[in-house]
Structures are given as C-alpha cells and as structure tokens.
Amino acid sequence: MFNRLLEFVWTRHSHYEIVEPCGFTGDDGKRWEFGRRIITTAESGDEYYPLKRYPDLYRVFANVKSEQALFEFVGHYGPLTDEGLTRSSAKPHFTSSVLLMNGRKLAEFVYVPGDQIDRCLKEAAWCxxxxxxxxxxxxxxxxxxxxxxxxxxxCAMDIEADPVDGVRMSLRPKCLLDALKLQLLDSISRGVNTFACDACDNLFSRKSGAKYCSDKCKDDYNNARRRVANRKGL
Ligand SMILES: [Zn+2]
Structure with missing residues (x-):
C-alpha cells in the first residue's frame, strides 16, 4: 500500500569526523548543551535509496552499540538525522522557533550540525x-x-493524484533514523523474525533454527565450551 516508502532518498558523504561537546545560549537566555557528535565537512554527498538497497538496515542499526560502531554506520549509510546532514563548517548552530498565530514566539529550539552520538546510540538500543x-x-x-x-x-503522509493509479499515497520520513524505525515496524508487521545470537548477542535473521549469527560465532562458542569442559577435567 505504502510501497513508496522504499523510495526514501538519503545522502551519504565521503568524510565524517567526531567533534567534542559544545554549548550555546539561545535568544531567550536559555542554555543548550550538546554532547559528542558525528559531523560531515564534505561539500556534497551521493544520494541513494537506503531502504530499497538494504532491506535489513534496521537490524544493522539495532546492532550498533558503541561510538566506533556508530561512526562506521554513518560512514557507510550516511548520517541519521537532519542535523547530521547539515554541513558543520557552514553554521556553528541554528535556531528554530514555534510561533503563535499572533506571531509571538512560543518556544525556541537550538540545533547544532551533526548526529548526537548519545541520542543515536539510545535510538539503536531502543530498536x-x-x-x-x-x-x-x-x-x-x-x-x-x-x-x-x-x-x-x-513521517508525513503525502496523497497525490496519479494519472495511472488514480491516487498515490506515500509515507515521507524526514530522516534516515525515522525511515529505519518505519522499516523495523514494517518488518515486524510482516512477521519477519529476528533472533539474538547465543554467542555474541548480535541480532540476526534466523534460518532453519540456527543459534548463531555466523560460523565464526558457532566455532567460538563451541571452543569456549570445550575449554571450560577441559578445565573441569570432564
Ligand atoms: Zn554472533
């Protein structure tokens, strides 16, 4: 029904780096603190279809447990958030306001370019x-x-008139992180099962009752068991 979700387009850049925490004071005097972030300094990137190209990307993301793993994920698939797409050298920070009907400012939000590492790791753990x-x-x-x-x-939902189908409905996530969550929920709703490897605890899609995500994990697990058995003199 919403197969156009697959047409979600995202950008990946040739270069990323990790920057230290920073803080800014907003127009209203409120202080905003940001932790370590992954930023891009690249002028531009390559567009691609992450959900179409990687049907199991949500599982790859769910297995991200460290800053290093997150950095590699972003290097492969692009940043996770809108802020991650914003080139860091252009703006140290930028603000966005929520205005009332009469133009009065209700709230102000401060953003900094880059994916916030703490937040992204929490999202991966949640997945x-x-x-x-x-x-x-x-x-x-x-x-x-x-x-x-x-x-x-x-996501937002677009409804468009279509000369062929009559109507075209599409879900439009605003960033890769939201797209991954939709991909995950879609996989669950289609009954795709994911299991945790008995050896390394990584999540994987099980075929014919396998307990391990790879042959290496199977060997590691059996070798470890053998070592314990030897030590016990069994
Ligand atoms: Zn494993």
Whole structure:
C-alpha cells in the first residue's frame, strides 16, 4: 500500500569526523548543551535509496552499540538525522522557533550540525529492545510501540493524484533514523523474525533454527565450551 516508502532518498558523504561537546545560549537566555557528535565537512554527498538497497538496515542499526560502531554506520549509510546532514563548517548552530498565530514566539529550539552520538546510540538500543521483545513475544513490546506512537510522528503522509493509479499515497520520513524505525515496524508487521545470537548477542535473521549469527560465532562458542569442559577435567 505504502510501497513508496522504499523510495526514501538519503545522502551519504565521503568524510565524517567526531567533534567534542559544545554549548550555546539561545535568544531567550536559555542554555543548550550538546554532547559528542558525528559531523560531515564534505561539500556534497551521493544520494541513494537506503531502504530499497538494504532491506535489513534496521537490524544493522539495532546492532550498533558503541561510538566506533556508530561512526562506521554513518560512514557507510550516511548520517541519521537532519542535523547530521547539515554541513558543520557552514553554521556553528541554528535556531528554530514555534510561533503563535499572533506571531509571538512560543518556544525556541537550538540545533547544532551533526548526529548526537548519545541520542543515536539510545535510538539503536531502543530498536534492539523492540526486536528482542518481539523475538521473545514479550508483553513489553506493546508498551514500547505505544511509546513510539506518542513521540513525534515518524513521517508525513503525502496523497497525490496519479494519472495511472488514480491516487498515490506515500509515507515521507524526514530522516534516515525515522525511515529505519518505519522499516523495523514494517518488518515486524510482516512477521519477519529476528533472533539474538547465543554467542555474541548480535541480532540476526534466523534460518532453519540456527543459534548463531555466523560460523565464526558457532566455532567460538563451541571452543569456549570445550575449554571450560577441559578445565573441569570432564
Ligand atoms: Zn554472533
């Protein structure tokens, strides 16, 4: 129905780096602090279709557990957020205001270019929780999904007249992070199962009852068991 979600376009750049925390004071005197971020200094990047090209990208993201892994993920697939797409040398920070009907300012938000590492790692952990709860058929899954619904919407919906189909409906996520969450929810709703590897705990798609994500993990696990058995003199 919403197959145009696959046509979500994102950008990846040739170069990223990690920058230290910073802080800014907004027009209203409010102080904003930002932790370590992954930024791009590249002038431009290559556009591609992440969801079409990588149908399991949500699982790759859910396996991101460290700053280094996140940095590699961004290097491969592009930044996760809008702020991550913003070139860092252009603006040290930028603001956005929510205005009332009469033009009075209701709230002001300060952004800095770059993906905030803490926030992105939390989002990856959240995706992993959902997949684990789903694998275990845990009742906590419902609560997590509900929490997602009350947070900000994951996408806009476009309805267009189409000369061939009559009408065209498409979901339009605003950034790769939201697109990945939609991909994850779509995979769950289609009954795609994800399991945690017995050896390394990475999430993977199980074929014919496999317990390990790779042959290497299977070997590692068996070797470790053998070592323990030898030590016990069994
Ligand atoms: Zn493994």
């Amino acid at each position: 992993a929780h959902i997949l684990r709860y789903h694998a275990k058929k845990s009742p906590q899954l419902q609560a997590l999904i509900q929490e997602l619904g009350v947070k900000s919407p994951l």
